[in-house]
Amino acid sequence: MPRSICNYIRRTTPRLGSTSLTTSRSGQVDEGRPLDYARGRLTRDEPREYCGLFGIIGHKQASWLSYLGLYAQQHRGQEACGIVVNNKGVLTIHKGMGLVNDVFNEQALSALKGDMAVGHVRYSTTGSSILKNAQPLLIEYAKGSICIAHNGNLVNSLELRQYLEKTGSIFQTTTDSELIIHLMARSRSSDVKERLLYALKRIRGAYSLVMMDNHTLIGVRDPLGFRPLCLGKLGGAWCLASETCAFDLVGARFVRDVDPGEIVFINKEGLKSIRPKELHAKRYAHCIFEHVYFARPDSIVFGQTVHVVRQKLGEQLAKEHPVKADFVVPVPDSGFSAAMGYAKGSKIPLEMGIIRNHYVGRTFIQPAQNSRELGIKVKFNLLRDVLRGKRIIIVDDSIVRGNTSRIRVRNLRHAGVKEVHLRISCPPHRYPCFYGIDFHKSNELIANRYESIEKIRQYLGVDSLGYLSLEGMLGCLKHPVNHYCTACWTGRYVLQPEKKHGKFSLEASCCGQDGIK
Structure with missing residues (x-):
């Protein structure tokens, strides 16, 4: 059972300091242990990974399985992690700074009830290493609740943020991932597919996304396929993950990769895949560094x-x-x-x-x-x-x-x-x-x-x-x-970045630095 495996992991893994919070639609917040974190990086020379994603729908132990899926992908991000669950249309989140084993315990996981979940482990490539930037991001807006977990970087994030702020958007984080949610909220359509397409047509860069609204689990891969995203099956449940090693730990079967430019929608009626013409590319741009360094050796990446x-x-x-x-x-x-x-x-x-x-x-x-x-x-x-x-x-x-x-x-x-x-x-x-x-x-x-x-x-x-x-x-x-x-x-870039693109570009924008604002 997943719970017994989780307990074993917690007993046998060293514990580090962390801070965490839990929120739900009621707005209640549960603050965790004080932060004793990142006093100094040991070997900053190493390249740092961006993020790891996990999603599942159709399993009553969704939070526990998400915990395991994130644990298997801990190498993809050690700064922060989080899980959002969907219980009959109500979305609840628990996230915190630190490793998966530090942010989640049996009490936290037991409180995350539901048969659908999205999880994320983070190493920041845009924005500071602070709790508000931890993912998944959970947003309430006029069309309901939606959460997003993002692996990658947008190359037009500064331009988009400046436009959205000038036209009334108020941002809660300094990550480029929040831009996608704001763009979806701008769409006048009531259909989640149309709202998502409205956003995707306006962003450029590397993105693998696992998202969830009140009814549907969604997986998205950018047209060039920079970052991996794969699809798995666990009995009657569907899973999404950055790497197949997550499926091995939860007992799921690897089905296939989500293709570049593909969007998968999974709900109680089953799985539907679309490949919009707006997301079609003449070539791909898989990150070879996944094979060289980042991915776990037991994962299947890009085939x-x-x-x-x-x-x-x-x-x-x-x-x-x-x-x-x-x-x-x-x-x-x-x-x-x-x-x-x-x-x-x-x-x-x-x-x-x-x-x-x-x-x-x-x-x-x-x-x-x-x-x-x-x-x-x-x-x-x-x-x-x-x-x-x-x-x-x-x-x-x-x-x-x-x-x-x-x-x-x-x-x-x-x-x-x-x-x-x-x-x-x-x-x-x-x-x-x-x-x-x-x-x-x-x-x-x-x-x-x-x-x-x-x-x-x-x-x-x-x-x-x-x-x-x-x-x-x-x-x-x-x-x-x-x-x-x-x-x-x-030096041959498939997508040209903004001139001021960097890890803290969005913070410079929102803080009024460099004459941007």
Whole structure:
């Protein structure tokens, strides 16, 4: 039963500080524990995921199953989470800052009664990390109640917000997700499909959405298909999720992906799918970084098992950048599959040399604000007896800013490693992402700051450095080249962003900064 599984998870998972609230149509608010949160990020060098979505309809334990679905996708967002349930047309929400296991307990889940639910885990790519920006967003308006959970980034959010504010809209958050609700409210139609189309025709960017009104569960994927969204079946219930690993935990069967430009409506009468001509695109733009880093290795994303893709990337990397060494060492956790592939392709043994502390939370208190090296030591420890005197190949998924990699190499040298050869299973990141990954500025990216791979090698302090080529990476993927987004590697953007687009653009707008307002 889901409840017994939830109780097991809560007993066996370390607890961190969080704050939460519960609201319903009555307007009652239940405030949770005080916030002891985000005193310092341990390794800000890592790229940050945007969000994870889950939805279910037709199951009396919808809130418990949503909890499990979010728990399985915790890697997609650790800042905040929430669940909205629908009980005979009445929508109730519980959300808070922190991990899924901290925000929800048995009492909170038991209070969320209903057979339909929407859940969300968040890492902010627009807007601050504050409770009002946590999702799902639940809105009451003239046509009823509606909630929205969004994965992605809109590239025309600032333009839309300025227009809506000038014409009377009052915003409660600084996220781009709220724009969609305001646009729906502007529609004069009483039909949810027409209201949604009215909004979707006016937004541009990356969006996978799971929404719910008083009667219907809705799944939406943008025309270019930047972000994943999949459909599952659990007995007579339907499920939506960002990744298939959520279906595995709740016991659902993966049916198919929601197609780019598709909208699915699910209610008591069944599932209806539409593909409006307004959402048709001549090409797709799947985010390859889902395969490289973000998605869980046991998920099926864009039609391929993530672990299998990463192994192929590692094998190709071994072909492109061979080197003599004693063994291959993965950087845990996302480097494991690529390292396995590199070891297979190079016929060099795979060895555990770096151990990750999985119990390090975002509330770890560092003695000094800039004590990045201590943070990395807390998160990663070295097997010195294994590494001492050896020539090793370190395989990692990516280097974004480079600070963590540089400190890691220094620690390996101190551990007595003879040679350190670094291999990266994707091309160098030279350009910012405006579609939902948290690197918005070119000057944050190490490959943009240094004009050559040799300069990066010198900065990191490794004996050799090899990145997988763009052609080699694309050759490991299932679909044609024009099905993928390569903007962060090539600078070729499928959708051009606003000039002032960034994580805090909407906050600058609403606070009157930069002369916008």
